[in-house]
Amino acid sequence: MMLSLFDQFMSPVLLGIPLMALALLLPWLLMPKPCSRWLNNRFTTMQSCFINIFTKQVFLPMSLGGHKWALLLTSLMLFLITINMLGLLPYTYTPTTQLSLNLAFAVPIWLATVIIGMRNQPTHALGHLLPEGTPTLLIPALIIIETISLFIRPLALGVRLTANLTAGHLLIQLIATGAFVLLNLFPTIALLTTILLYMLTLLEVAVAMIQAYVFVLLLSLYLQENV
Template identity: 50%
Template sequence: MNENLFSSFAAPTMMGLPIVVVIIMIPSMLIFSSKRISTNRLVTLQQWLIKTILKQMMLIHTPKGRTWSLMLISLIMFIGSTNLLGLLPHTFTPTTQLSMNLAMAIPLWAGAVVLGFRYKTKSSLAHFLPQGTPITLIPILIIIETISLLIQPMALAVRLTANITAGHLLIHLIGGATMVLTSINLPIAAITFTILTMLTILEFAVALIQAYVFTLLVSLYLHDNT
């Protein structure tokens, strides 16, 4: 049972070779561009959403932090489209893999921290020791603040992985229960199918929300270090 339940999270292979790289590249083909097709309502709506999200995210940043705007908007579009693509039948969601999410979180977090130590050295070091700390608590606080800093990329990756994986597991379980109940009790099967439909709609929202939360936290880390 466990093998069937978690088999959808296994990285797919073709002729013994992993095809995760090909799957990761697919969402970029779904983004409409005015160079490919003439400008229409869909392209206009897409551009409006991008500008709105970017404007809201860049309000708190300094001019130096706003140089990361292209990277941040690319990140939210990539994670959002990958999450949505994984909700289609017979597909694979790369963001359910902790290794991939760590591969995104660690470089972004490290880049923000390096910028902080380079341009705001005193302010970055001051975070390790709050003003007015008793002398006896200084070593403990430094250790705690160091651990909290180092755990930030892990928290980013685990949050995204856990939310996407939990939603997929619930859809898998309720979908399996609905299939079984159709031959046993149709009224109950209709109820579980309604729950499954509502859960699927919720997962569409979660896919976009988690992309926004991941990017927003990266943006906040950047804001604290620029």
């Protein structure tokens, strides 16, 4: 019996073994493998087209140094989309509702972009901490503010992804519970609530895809500042 609405975000356990690893490996098992045939099936062709469109859109305005990250960021976006979409199925678990996991994705890549910027162009990287033409009295305060904003970037990435997915899942559960309770009392209102639930589910599917795209897009913007 569920004691709290937030119990659905706890890592599932089977015989004392956490199933977080299985939830993280499942998307890679579902991905179609490349084959040696001349013609691929429709799903593989659609996936290749989607990857090409995403790569061109994200990395076209970026300098050539950032194109080396195309494989990493594209794989990350496909991984996040698959996890988010699988989490909408019944009796499943969404690992990206855990802030610790999202920070594990955001912090290393963000830190790598900062290190690259400091190594390749330290003057330009440090110039972001102090805008040009700043009054002398405001220089210490602006340096502190810009430094805090720099270090808060990965936290903002993780919180954004976690909060959007958690809020959507909670809202779906609340509306589904309300429709189930109203089924015997007010069938008409229950029917309208069910229609609202279906519409919200479609919205959550869009949110699951958009949030994965926004997560990777912001990482690419951070990379673009440092390459």
